[in-house]
Amino acid sequence: MAYLICEQISQGLRDSERTVLVRDIHGRKHFLRVEEAFLAQEGGRYWLPVGQICEDPEGGFVLIEFPQEAETGANRIWVRPSDLLQRMGAST
């Protein structure tokens, strides 16, 4: 399963929630509000579980799908492979 690096974590609407900020390859910000326990932590960073759709063979960018629509409206965004963490587990 793939995890997308979170650039920023802030409080959500209620205590159990966090608002995460992630960026696409154009630098555009996307915000999602999720339960804090939904996020993974590794290397001192927070990571958002995402679905991996495909890879662009020319640029190497990866198209991912959010677990829910972002507050900014996006469902799928292109990200840099370096912003993804791959973990072993059940298939995506």
Add this chain to the structure above:
Amino acid sequence: MILSDREIRAALDRGSVRLTPDPRQDGSVWSSTALDLRLDGQLAFWNPPAAGGGPTEVDPYHPDYDYSLFVSQSASIVTIPPEGYALGPGTFHLGWTVEKLTLPFRSRLAARVEGKSSLARLGIGVHVTAPTIHAGFGYKAEDPGFPGNPIQLEIWNFGPLVVRLRQGMPICQLIFEEVHGTPEKGYAGQFTVQGPHTP
């Protein structure tokens, strides 16, 4: 195709969907094609304009839109008291279900949250035109103990009555639908999607 109660139970049995708490032991929450979900104990709302001020403007597609900042400045949260929360006419609140949902990416199921007719007849809606929950919701493959995410509700009172909301009341119903075909997710190595336009 909408899943029947028996098919929803079968999906729960095989792990294609997970709800926490597990509804299989509670016959009262089922109908022939849906499951009732309950209202959790907190509600959020967007702050009304200050006295003499106009409504707050939000521009969610602006490149500099900062949702975190917007929430910190414009949202409030309230705990539903034991006597219930009076939802006045024309008001809008965000709420959450008690139940937490997981839809694995490969489940080939989508879910839809819909209102209950008893509340609808009083003027209460539970979503604003965005009822669909896609595969991947609340799914964390490496953490089988993760219970999933609650479903957020957009609760609005469109009628003339003050309707009292109580923690734990049946607030919505969840409908499951089978996805026809296989989504692109997981088609590793097949570049069926055009790459991004890069500057």
